[in-house]
Amino acid sequence: MTTAAPVLRVRDRLRDRVAQLAELVATPLVPADYVDLLDPLRNGTDLRARIVAVTAETADAATLELRPGRGWRGHVPGQYVRIGVDVDGVRLWRAYSVTSSTDTTFTITVKAIPDGVVSNHLVRRARAGSVVQLDQATGDFVLPTSRPTKALFVTAGSGITPVMGMLRSTPLDDVVLVHSAPTADDVIFATELRTWATQGRISLVEKHTDTDGMLTTDELAAVVPDLSEREAWACGPTGMLDALETWWPNDLLHTERFRPSVLVLGDGGSVTFARSGTTVDADGATPLLTAGEAAGVLMPSGCRMGICFGCVLPLREGAVRDLRTGDVTTAAVGDGVLIQTCISAAAGPCDLDV
Amino acid sequence: MTAIQKKPDNAIAHLSPADIEELGRSLDAIREQVVGSRGADDAAYIRKVIDVQRKLELTSRAVLLFSLFPPAWLAGTTGLSIAKILENMEIGHNILHGQWDWMRDPKIHSTTWEWDNATPADMWKHSHNELHHAYTNVLGKDNDLGYGIMRVDEDQRWSPFYLGQPLYNFLNACFFQYGIAAYDLEIGKYLKGRKEKVAFKGQVTKVLNKVKKHALRDYVLHPLLSGPSALTTLGANATANLVRNLWTHSIIMCGHFPEGVETFEKTSIVGETRGEWYLRQMLGAANIDGGAAMHMMSGNLSFQIEHHLFPDLPSNRYAEIAPQVQALFEKYELSYVSGSFPKQLASAWHKVFRLALPNDFLAKTAASVTDLPVRAAGKAA
Numbered sequence: 001m002t003t004a005a006p007v008l009r010v011r012d013r014l015r016d017r018v019a020q021l022a023e024l025v026a027t028p029l030v031p032a033d034y035v036d037l038l039d040p041l042r043n044g045t046d047l048r049a050r051i052v053a054v055t056a057e058t059a060d061a062a063t064l065e066l067r068p069g070r071g072w073r074g075h076v077p078g079q080y081v082r083i084g085v086d087v088d089g090v091r092l093w094r095a096y097s098v099t100s101s102t103d104t105t106f107t108i109t110v111k112a113i114p115d116g117v118v119s120n121h122l123v124r125r126a127r128a129g130s131v132v133q134l135d136q137a138t139g140d141f142v143l144p145t146s147r148p149t150k151a152l153f154v155t156a157g158s159g160i161t162p163v164m165g166m167l168r169s170t171p172l173d174d175v176v177l178v179h180s181a182p183t184a185d186d187v188i189f190a191t192e193l194r195t196w197a198t199q200g201r202i203s204l205v206e207k208h209t210d211t212d213g214m215l216t217t218d219e220l221a222a223v224v225p226d227l228s229e230r231e232a233w234a235c236g237p238t239g240m241l242d243a244l245e246t247w248w249p250n251d252l253l254h255t256e257r258f259r260p261s262v263l264v265l266g267d268g269g270s271v272t273f274a275r276s277g278t279t280v281d282a283d284g285a286t287p288l289l290t291a292g293e294a295a296g297v298l299m300p301s302g303c304r305m306g307i308c309f310g311c312v313l314p315l316r317e318g319a320v321r322d323l324r325t326g327d328v329t330t331a332a333v334g335d336g337v338l339i340q341t342c343i344s345a346a347a348g349p350c351d352l353d354v
Numbered sequence: 355m356t357a358i359q360k361k362p363d364n365a366i367a368h369l370s371p372a373d374i375e376e377l378g379r380s381l382d383a384i385r386e387q388v389v390g391s392r393g394a395d396d397a398a399y400i401r402k403v404i405d406v407q408r409k410l411e412l413t414s415r416a417v418l419l420f421s422l423f424p425p426a427w428l429a430g431t432t433g434l435s436i437a438k439i440l441e442n443m444e445i446g447h448n449i450l451h452g453q454w455d456w457m458r459d460p461k462i463h464s465t466t467w468e469w470d471n472a473t474p475a476d477m478w479k480h481s482h483n484e485l486h487h488a489y490t491n492v493l494g495k496d497n498d499l500g501y502g503i504m505r506v507d508e509d510q511r512w513s514p515f516y517l518g519q520p521l522y523n524f525l526n527a528c529f530f531q532y533g534i535a536a537y538d539l540e541i542g543k544y545l546k547g548r549k550e551k552v553a554f555k556g557q558v559t560k561v562l563n564k565v566k567k568h569a570l571r572d573y574v575l576h577p578l579l580s581g582p583s584a585l586t587t588l589g590a591n592a593t594a595n596l597v598r599n600l601w602t603h604s605i606i607m608c609g610h611f612p613e614g615v616e617t618f619e620k621t622s623i624v625g626e627t628r629g630e631w632y633l634r635q636m637l638g639a640a641n642i643d644g645g646a647a648m649h650m651m652s653g654n655l656s657f658q659i660e661h662h663l664f665p666d667l668p669s670n671r672y673a674e675i676a677p678q679v680q681a682l683f684e685k686y687e688l689s690y691v692s693g694s695f696p697k698q699l700a701s702a703w704h705k706v707f708r709l710a711l712p713n714d715f716l717a718k719t720a721a722s723v724t725d726l727p728v729r730a731a732g733k734a735a
């Protein structure tokens with residue numbers, strides 16, 4: 001014990017020295033810039049993943065199997081990752097729920113939405129072998145450590161993805177899944193879900209909205225009579241989640257949103273990105289995050305919908321409006337008020353410290 | 355050259371304000387066409403150049419570990435010189451112009467990039483992008499016109515100091531990276547009391563730290579790693595830096611100093627419109643004729659005219675738009691100054707020699723030496 005510590009310290013110091021030397025030898029780059037040429041997934045570098053396989057799920061959805069770099073810390077079922085993809089040469093980041101139970105490789109499942117830049121690229125153009133940027137898994141749309149005795153999942157469309165991650169990894173005794181999709185063919189993971197249903201592992205209620213119409217809260221109450229006894233997780237379009245949240249009889253409902261519910265618009269204004277010396281005119285509907293990115297500014301970002309605070313920047317001066325609530329935040333010179341750029345639009349001229 | 359406005363045969367006198375605005379709109383359209391078609395191929399291009407440059411630098415430095423062996427010295431020095439030139443020109447200069455910012459890759463972005471040059475990226479961006487590119491060839495505003503140590507236009511007043519300018523220019527070429535750093539520090543402005551002392555001192559420290567680090571790398575660490583080849587590696591690194599300095603200096607001289615490039619009076623840019631700004635860029639720069647290798651090694655500054663018109667468009671696209679730009683020159687009866695590298699370089703040097711003397715001095719003396727060809731004069735002087 002007494003001798004181990006100094007040996008360790010000497011070794012650490014030696015390693016630091018070698019690292020320092022490597023840095024001096026590589027200046028003005030860093031050694032990683034060279035090593036990344038050979039091994040983009042190694043430990044200690046920016047997290048990336050290699051696409052191992054792309055499998056079609058439905059006509060407009062596909063599952064991507066990803067091998068993460070060695071810095072990957074794993075995920076909790078229900079969590080999402082951020083993926084940075086180069087579409088037409090431009091790096092774009094989007095969030096996708098992990099749909100596998102595994103971590104050596106893991107999967108995400110993407111549904112192509114009309115005009116969706118990244119989702120269409122991933123579903124239709126992504127090829128095995130290419131490398132994408134990756135961020136550690138995050139999010140608290142997860143099962144509690146003490147398993148619920150009775151669980152209910154209400155999902156629609158691609159909203160099945162985080163729930164699939166949970167169902168695949170965690171055995172639960174009593175599960176009801178109410179899932180909506182336009183038609184029977186549009187149900188992502190249909191085969192696996194229907195097999196589980198016949199095996200009695202889950203009780204599955206499929207709602208095909210093209211023929212049956214949208215799920216109403218009355219219907220939900222009718223198909224799940226013991227709803228109020230169940231801890232519930234819901235994921236789907238904004239309208240559905242808003243309706244469920246207002247109606248739900250108790251506080252056992254957890255929701256996951258894929259996009260913010262936009263309430264109001266800002267007024268627009270000229271936005272200055274002070275450190276990069278760029279100024280653009282942004283309209284009242286465009287989040288400052290999008291406006292900055294479009295102007296080539298390196299904007300920090302995360303979920304892009306107001307939950308993770310990965311996009312926060314100091315507002316040096318000006319006024320912005322929160323697109324979800326309509327609240328206006330103002331800053332005078334020197335205030336440096338922190339704002340979430342992904343859900344804030346200009347409400348007059350503003351000056352951001354980036 | 356004399357400021358265009360003072361010349362008897364003013365090259366833009368035939369253009370009406372409406373012509374100039376129309377010209378501006380045509381150039382905007384060329385710009386839009388490139389901006390709208392930037393894509394995966396362009397991104398792949400710059401990534402490839404960076405990849406090749408890094409591998410070339412690594413290999414060259416590895417070969418130089420055995421530089422005691424003359425073929426290794428030669429191969430390593432050649433490779434490292436080319437790697438350093440690529441790094442400064444096609445990669446560094448162009449990334450720092452923001453040509454690749456649209457990719458939103460934090461590793462290839464004007465705000466994060468640092469280059470193998472004594473001058474820190476942010477200082478260079480200020481003096482180059484914000485001053486030189488905005489005030490291109492405006493007398494008294496664009497310090498690139500002679501870098502503050504030379505007289506490269508008849509309208510810059512002569513003093514005996516300029517008699518030494520061929521020597522200053524040669525020394526500047528040899529130590530170009532330090533020359534740029536000194537220039538970016540705006541030492542002259544500081545000495546005249548027009549630059550804040552604290553800011554200046556901070557910048558000096560930054561430059562010195564960078565110079566120290568780079569010198570440590572090229573002149574101490576890599577030689578030491580070469581063991582018995584230490585001295586020859588040191589020589590190789592010094593040679594590569596010298597080659598890079600001479601080459602970049604020459605390319606840059608060819609961009610603005612050859613005969614035929616116009617300069618502008620300070621007052622002429624007051625209230626300048628976008629069309630007028632474009633026109634000044636068209637006339638204030640010169641191209642170098644050449645093939646793919648020339649374009650690559652000059653960082654596409656062989657398309658200096660296109661670069662000055664559109665400093666933030668990806669360099670790999672200049673070749674594609676050059677014919678359209680040239681057609682506009684023809685349409686508006688303007689002269690597109692371009693020539694081979696030796697011709698442009700000789701022309702630029704000739705100007706440095708000629709203007710070392712007071713205006714007309716050479717013309718008067720040359721009158722007695724009948725028909726002295728321009729190039730021979732450049733060489734002889």
Ligand SMILES: Cc1cc2nc3c(=O)[nH]c(=O)nc-3n(C[C@H](O)[C@H](O)[C@H](O)COP(=O)(O)OP(=O)(O)OC[C@H]3O[C@@H](n4cnc5c(N)ncnc54)[C@H](O)[C@@H]3O)c2cc1C
Pocket residue numbers: 080094095096097098108109110111112113114115116117118119120139158161162257258259303304305
């Ligand atoms: C925490 C989290 C987890 C997510 N998990 C998944 C997942 O597992 N699978 C998956 O497919 N997607 C998931 N998303 C959504 C995903 O991040 C993208 O928003 C989606 O793929 C659209 O991106 P895009 O670039 O294709 O569309 P964009 O080009 O950004 O948008 C195109 C148009 O579609 C609208 N739009 C944007 N997002 C949506 C949406 N979700 N539904 C309908 N219209 C939209 C936009 O307003 C715009 O008009 C998740 C989002 C979050 C925040």
Ligand code: FES
Pocket residue numbers: 301302303304305306307308309310311312340341342343
């Ligand atoms: S990106 Fe997540 S809060 Fe803005």
